[in-house]
Amino acid sequence: MIQFQYVKPSKSKAAIDTVAKDQSAVFIAGGTNLVDLMKRGVMNPEKLVDINKLPLRKIERENGNVRIGALALNGAVAEDKLVLEKHPLLAQALNAGASAQLRNMATVGGNMMQRVRCPYFYDTAMPCNKREPGTGCGALEGYNRMHAIFGHSDKCIAVNPSDMNVALVALDAVVLVSGPKGDRKIPFAEFHRLPGDTPQIHTNLQQGELIMAVDVPENPYTKNVNYLKVRDRNSYAFALVSVAAALDLDGSTIKSARLAMGGVAHKPWRLNEAEQFLAGKPATEATFLQAAQIAMRGAKAFEHNKFKLTLGPNTIVQALKNASGVA
Amino acid sequence: MSSDKFPEKNLPEEENGPQHSDARRTFLKQSSLLTALALAPSAAIKAAELKFEEKVAAVFEQVKVTLGINGKKHKLSIEPRATLLDLLREQMHLTGTKKGCDYGQCGACTVHVDGQRVLSCLTLAAMVDGKEVTTIEGLANGDKLHPMQEAFIKHDGFQCGYCTPGQIMSAVACVREGHADSDEEIREYMSGNICRCGAYPNIVNAIKEVKNGGQRV
Numbered sequence: 001m002i003q004f005q006y007v008k009p010s011k012s013k014a015a016i017d018t019v020a021k022d023q024s025a026v027f028i029a030g031g032t033n034l035v036d037l038m039k040r041g042v043m044n045p046e047k048l049v050d051i052n053k054l055p056l057r058k059i060e061r062e063n064g065n066v067r068i069g070a071l072a073l074n075g076a077v078a079e080d081k082l083v084l085e086k087h088p089l090l091a092q093a094l095n096a097g098a099s100a101q102l103r104n105m106a107t108v109g110g111n112m113m114q115r116v117r118c119p120y121f122y123d124t125a126m127p128c129n130k131r132e133p134g135t136g137c138g139a140l141e142g143y144n145r146m147h148a149i150f151g152h153s154d155k156c157i158a159v160n161p162s163d164m165n166v167a168l169v170a171l172d173a174v175v176l177v178s179g180p181k182g183d184r185k186i187p188f189a190e191f192h193r194l195p196g197d198t199p200q201i202h203t204n205l206q207q208g209e210l211i212m213a214v215d216v217p218e219n220p221y222t223k224n225v226n227y228l229k230v231r232d233r234n235s236y237a238f239a240l241v242s243v244a245a246a247l248d249l250d251g252s253t254i255k256s257a258r259l260a261m262g263g264v265a266h267k268p269w270r271l272n273e274a275e276q277f278l279a280g281k282p283a284t285e286a287t288f289l290q291a292a293q294i295a296m297r298g299a300k301a302f303e304h305n306k307f308k309l310t311l312g313p314n315t316i317v318q319a320l321k322n323a324s325g326v327a
Numbered sequence: 328m329s330s331d332k333f334p335e336k337n338l339p340e341e342e343n344g345p346q347h348s349d350a351r352r353t354f355l356k357q358s359s360l361l362t363a364l365a366l367a368p369s370a371a372i373k374a375a376e377l378k379f380e381e382k383v384a385a386v387f388e389q390v391k392v393t394l395g396i397n398g399k400k401h402k403l404s405i406e407p408r409a410t411l412l413d414l415l416r417e418q419m420h421l422t423g424t425k426k427g428c429d430y431g432q433c434g435a436c437t438v439h440v441d442g443q444r445v446l447s448c449l450t451l452a453a454m455v456d457g458k459e460v461t462t463i464e465g466l467a468n469g470d471k472l473h474p475m476q477e478a479f480i481k482h483d484g485f486q487c488g489y490c491t492p493g494q495i496m497s498a499v500a501c502v503r504e505g506h507a508d509s510d511e512e513i514r515e516y517m518s519g520n521i522c523r524c525g526a527y528p529n530i531v532n533a534i535k536e537v538k539n540g541g542q543r544v
Contacts, residue, residue, distance in 0.1 A: 006390055006407035006453050028454075035410070035449045036430050048407070050454055075443075099519020100506070101434060101497065104443045105450065235518035 001038045008050040012178060012210060018049050020180040020208025027051050027210060029071055029107040032098075033114050041124050042131055043115075056109075056212060059083060065174075065215035070109030074164065075100065077108060087216050089246050092227035093167035099236045109211035112165060112175070112191065115202065116158035116266075117238055119143065129155045130199040137199075145304040146238065149312065150265040156199030157302065159263050160192060161238050166262035167227060169270050170244040173216045179209035188214070192267035199266075221246035221258060226322035229262070230315050239263035241311045243319035247283065254278045254287070259295065259320075264312060271295040274316070283324040285317065292316040392456040396421070397465025405452050412436045412447035415462060423463035423492045427521075434520035437493040437500075438462050444500035446519075463492035466499065474542045475499050478533035486524035494520045498534045499544055507538040 009015045019025045025047035028034055037043040056069040059080045066086050068077055077083055078094035098106065120126040120138030127135040139147055139157050147157045165188075173188040192203055205211075224247040231237040242262035248255040257278035259271040274295040281287040292313035301309050321327070389404045396419060405414060412429070415421045415438070427435030429448045436448040439461040466473040475498050478484070485491040497520045501507050506516035513531050522530065537544060 001408050003388075004407060005388060006451075008453075008456075028451075031451060031454065032431060032446070032449050035451060039430065048451075052454065099434065100500070100504070100516050101437055101444050101446045101519045102431065102449075105445050235515050 001041075002044050002046070004038075004045055005047045006050065007047065008053055010053040012051075012054050012056075012212070015049050015051050015054065016178060016180055016208050016210050018047070019210070022047055023207065025049055029110040030073070030105040031110075032102050032106045033110065037115060037122075040122060042122060051210065062215065065217050067176075068108050068214050068216065070211040070213055071107045073104060074098070074106045074108065074111060075103035078103065086218060086222060087167075087171060088223075089171060089221060089225035089227055089244055090164070090167045090216065092225065093163040093242075093244060096227055096229040096239075096242070097163040108164070108214060111162050112168075112211060112214070113203065113205075114160070114162050114165075117161045118147070118158035121158060130158065130195075130202070133198075133200045140302070143304060144302040146240070146263070147302060147305050148265050149299040149301050149305060149308050150261075150269055151194040152266065152300070153195045153197065153199070155197055156195035156266065158195070158199070159265060160267050161263075162268070163227065163229060163239065163242060163262060165192070165268040166242055166244045166260045168214065168216065169268040170246060170258040170260035171216050171219065171221070172258075173214050175211060176213040176215060177205065177209050178212050179206055181206075183212075185215075188268075189270055195266045219246075219258075220248040220256070224249050224323045224325070226319045228315055228319040228322060230311060241308055241315045243315045245316070245319040245323040247278075247320070247323050249283060249324060252283050254281050254283050254324075257291075257320075259291070259316070261295070261312065261316070264299075264308060271316075273297070278320075283320075283326050285321065285326060288317045288320040288326075289313075291320065390453040390456075392453060394455050394457065395459035397461055398459075403452075407451065407453050409452045410448055411438070411440075411450040411452045411455055411460065414452040415447060415460070421462050421464050425489055425492055427490065427493070432521070433490070433493075434497060435490050435493040437496040437520065439496060439500065442503075444497050461496075463496060466495065473499070474537050474540065474544060475502070475533070478536045478540075479530070482529045482533040482536065483526070484530045484533040485522070485526050490520060490522045490524075494522065494530055498530070498537070501534060502538050502544045507534050510535070 024045055026045040028048045028050050056071040058069045059072055059082055060067050066082055074094050078091045084091050118139055120128045121130050126138045129137050137156055148159050169188045175186040175191050177184050177186055226245050229239045229242040231239055239262050244260045246258040257275045259275050261269040274291040277294050278291050295316055296313050299309055390407050391404050393402050412426055415424050424438055425435040427433035431446050431449040436446055437444050438447045441458050475495050479495055501516045507513050510531055513534050
């Protein structure tokens with residue numbers, strides 16, 4: 001780890017100004033991802049701006065939303081009464097991520113900023129366009145078992161590793177951001193990026209912009225939900241494929257659906273067309289199979305992750321079955 | 328290399344001759360200090376060997392923190408890069424907390440900060456300012472072991488023992504959080520603690536006994 005300066009401002013303006021005017025400065029909240037990356041020399045910030053003094057931990061009702069402060073801990077959100085009542089899908093996704101210890105450290109804002117787990121990104125001896133633009137993508141022709149099947153480019157095929165993000169994109173969350181030029185709101189689906197030609201830019205946040213909170217609008221998805229995560233071991237592993245499924249049922253008819261996948265793209269992957277297909281259909285296995293086929297359109301696998309082309313639709317069908325209670 | 332194989336008189340003149348030494352030392356001093364700044368800590372060690380430690384130390388920032396460790400308050404001056412794990416082991420000599428992977432993947436370094444289980448290897452010590460840390464050394468009440476420690480011994484919840492302090496700290500939190508109601512729940516909420524000896528069934532039994540025993544945990 002290189003030397004760095006450590007500051008802990010008590011006002012968000014001071015924190016934002018510090019990072020806005022210094023390209024080598026970054027915010028630190030829980031540190032579970034950043035400290036790891038710093039130890040490995042993957043990220044080398046020269047200044048850490050600790051934001052833990054800022055009052056951003058609350059989870060509250062706000063204008064038809066559940067507003068979750070950026071510093072609310074993953075574990076606290078997963079067990080919060082309001083979240084469990086209004087957005088059980090989010091609680092399920094959070095509990096599927098990391099371990100109890102990490103969930104006690106990791107924040108909601110930090111989870112959104114989590115970097116990819118691609119081994120070529122982590123290994124500084126390897127080429128990686130994300131870590132060192134222009135060096136090439138080691139995974140493209142390398143060991144790409146964990147990698148993307150949607151939205152990848154020839155510059156980067158890594159996936160977003162967060163479970164929370166998959167639920168938040170399905171639930172139409174909105175990110176509240178404060179920056180040197182003022183406040184703005186970013187729809188969750190537009191917060192993360194596809195790699196394109198600039199995989200080194202992993203979100204649409206500008207230098208100095210700080211996540212203050214995330215709003216999850218009230219919705220009818222309080223009962224028939226399921227976050228299904230498939231991984232190499234039963235717990236404490238990153239997703240091979242995960243699916244966030246939420247249904248609003250009228251008897252056995254689907255009034256509307258929300259569907260997103262994790263472990264398949266550089267951003268949490270919302271399945272809009274499959275959702276539209278599900279609306280108005282009976283909640284049956286046949287419907288779910290068709291929705292899964294629609295969801296997988298355009299998928300392109302690499303040498304070692306072809307199994308995701310089968311695992312993906314199977315996981316979608318199973319998550320929809322779990323959510324609807326259809327055996 | 329022993330000195331009799333390379334007697335001093337055989338050294339090249341520029342290494343041994345007095346005529347260049349002052350200038351050379353000054354150059355070394357300056358360049359080493361600059362290198363130390365750029366490449367710490369290995370260069371800093373080199374600089375320290377060359378007796379520039381005061382100068383090097385002066386440019387390394389220290390952060391002052393006050394924290395409780397196992398009920399005792401400490402005022403410490405630490406380097407921002409120090410993790411809580413390294414502070415506990417290297418500075419406080421509390422070596423019960425283990426360094427397993429050092430990357431947040433094994434759970435051997437689990438401690439409690441303000442009552443919550445966390446990974447000390449991914450916690451910067453500077454960020455624990457004002458908080459209360461409990462390590463495995465702070466669990467027993469004098470000579471009386473904590474019920475979870477007793478249960479791990481009774482159920483043989485370990486073989487080599489390296490992961491055990493982390494397992495026990497995590498297990499205590501698991502019961503306190505109310506996540507020890509079934510074998511399945513215990514396994515899920517203990518999944519952040521890896522045991523390479525595979526003592527998992529016995530660990531689950533130990534936790535179940537403490538949970539069902541109803542003692543104050």
